Amino acid sequence: MALLSALLASFSQIYFINRPLAGLLILLGVLWAAPFMALAMVIATLSAVMVAGVLKFNPVLQAEGCYGFNAALVGLALALFAPPSLWVLIASGVLGGLSALIYSFWNKHVKFPCYTLPFNLLVLPWLYWNGQRLADEVPNNYEFSLSAIGQVIFLPDTVPALMVCAALLVSGSAMLGWAFVGAVITSLTATFLLVNPDYINFGLTGYNGVLAAIGMFWHQFKPSWSIAAAVLAGLMTALMLKAGLPMLTMPFVLSCWLCLALRSSICTSKYFTGREKG
Numbered sequence: 105m106a107l108l109s110a111l112l113a114s115f116s117q118i119y120f121i122n123r124p125l126a127g128l129l130i131l132l133g134v135l136w137a138a139p140f141m142a143l144a145m146v147i148a149t150l151s152a153v154m155v156a157g158v159l160k161f162n163p164v165l166q167a168e169g170c171y172g173f174n175a176a177l178v179g180l181a182l183a184l185f186a187p188p189s190l191w192v193l194i195a196s197g198v199l200g201g202l203s204a205l206i207y208s209f210w211n212k213h214v215k216f217p218c219y220t221l222p223f224n225l226l227v228l229p230w231l232y233w234n235g236q237r238l239a240d241e242v243p244n245n246y247e248f249s250l251s252a253i254g255q256v257i258f259l260p261d262t263v264p265a266l267m268v269c270a271a272l273l274v275s276g277s278a279m280l281g282w283a284f285v286g287a288v289i290t291s292l293t294a295t296f297l298l299v300n301p302d303y304i305n306f307g308l309t310g311y312n313g314v315l316a317a318i319g320m321f322w323h324q325f326k327p328s329w330s331i332a333a334a335v336l337a338g339l340m341t342a343l344m345l346k347a348g349l350p351m352l353t354m355p356f357v358l359s360c361w362l363c364l365a366l367r368s369s370i371c372t373s374k375y376f377t378g379r380e381k382g
Contacts, residue, residue: 106167107153107154107157108124109124109167110153110156110157110166110167110169110172111127111146111149111150111153111169111172112124112125112126112127112128112131112169113127113167113168113169113172114127114149114152114153114169114170114171114172114173114175114176115127115128115130115131115145115149115169115172115173115176116130116169116271116274117168117169117170117172117173118130118173118176118177118220118256118257119256119268119271119272119279119283119315119318120275120279120315120318120319120322121271121272121274121275121279122167122168122169122170123274123275125271125274126271126272126274126275127169127271129267129268129270129271129274130257130264130267130268130271131145131146132267133254133257133259133263133264133265133266133267133268134180134257134259134264136263136264136267137259137261137263137264138183138184138259140183140188140192141179141180141183141184141258141259143183143193144179144180144182144183144192144193144196145176145179145180145183145196146179147179147193147196147197147200148175148176148178148179148182148196148197148199148200148203149172149173149175149176149179149200150197150200151175151196151197151198151200151201151204152171152172152174152175152200152201152203152204153166153171153172153175153204154201155171155201155204155205156171156172156204156208159208161204161208162211165211170207170211171204171207171208172200172204173220174203174204174206174207174220174221174222174223174226175196175199175200175201175203175204175223176200177220177223177227177257177353178196178199178200178203178223178226178227179196179200180257180258181223181227181258181352182195182196182199182227183196184258185230185231185234185236199226199227202222202226203222203223203226206218206221206222206225206226207222210222216361216364216365217360217364218357219315219319219353219356219357219360220315220352220353220356220357221357223352223353224352224353224354224357227352228350228351228352228354231350231352232350236350242300242302242303242306242308243302243306244302245302245305246260246302246305246306247305248260248261248262248265248305248307250262250265250266250268250269251265251305251306251307251310252286252287252290252291252307252309252310252311252313252314253265253268253269253272253283253284253287253307253310253311253314254268254307255306255307255308255310255311256268256311256314256315256353260306260307269283272318278321279318279321282317282318282321282330283314283317283318285317285330285331285334286310286313286314286315286316286317286318286330286333286334286337287307287310287311287313287314288310289313289317289331289334289335289338290309290310290312290313290314290316290334290335290337290338290341290342291304291309291310291313291338292338293309293313293335293338293339293341293342294309294310294338294341294342294345297339297342297343297346299342299345299346300345303345308341308345309338309341309342309345310338311353312337312338312340312341312351312353312355312356312359313334313337313338313341313356315337315353315356316330316333316334316336316337316355316356316359316360317330317331317333317334318330319333319356319360320332320333320360320363323364325363325367329363329367332363333359333360333362333363334359336355336358336359336362336363337355337356337358337359338355340354340355340358340359341355
């Protein structure tokens with residue numbers, strides 16, 4: 105039962121949620137739209153969860169799905185960018201387990217959270233090597249207001265996006281609200297920078313903003329930090345799309361790191377200023 109709970113929590117942790125019910129909703133959404141992607145996601149995540157259990161990693165983080173959410177994204181990406189095959193499932197299991205090791209190492213030795221860095225480190229080099237991009241096959245005139253929210257798991261279609269929204273609501277309406285705000289901010293940024301409208305409509309310009317906005321909210325920072333992170337993510341996303349470079353969720357990771365560093369420097373400056381005045 106604990107294994108199943110950790111597995112489902114890993115799916116939900118993609119969106120900064122650690123509730124098995126939310127993870128189940130996300131799994132059902134992926135299963136509805138792309139069964140093979142769901143299978144690869146489950147195998148990769150199960151591998152990561154089992155590695156964390158065997159090596160006796162932090163039990164609290166295990167229960168919250170922290171060792172598995174990067175693996176879930178790895179499985180989804182491999183199944184999306186490669187033709188369905190047994191090798192994709194094997195690679196999902198191997199890289200999923202490796203993502204848990206990377207997360208554990210980072211969590212022990214680095215102060216900043218790694219977010220989805222393990223996922224990017226494991227998949228981005230492969231995409232660059234093969235010359236693949238998320239924007240390679242974007243449908244024309246695609247219109248769906250929730251596409252950016254679903255695009256986080258590479259599925260901008262109606263059912264998976266709605267299931268993700270339901271999962272966010274499990275954690276509270278504020279999570280869903282900030283997801284919308286992040287998507288809107290990054291989409292407006294892309295529009296201002298004259299990014300291909302088809303990319304915007306398909307959610308490619310917005311999903312990093314979704315993660316950045318809810319990430320800062322999850323840290324319990326003031327709303328201005330969620331807005332700032334979304335703007336930064338939007339700028340990075342737009343520039344990388346215009347340059348034709350694969351990006352996955354690196355704009356989200358980098359924008360959040362910049363906000364954390366900036367906030368830390370501001371707080372430190374205020375602290376020392378206060379001491380001098382005292």
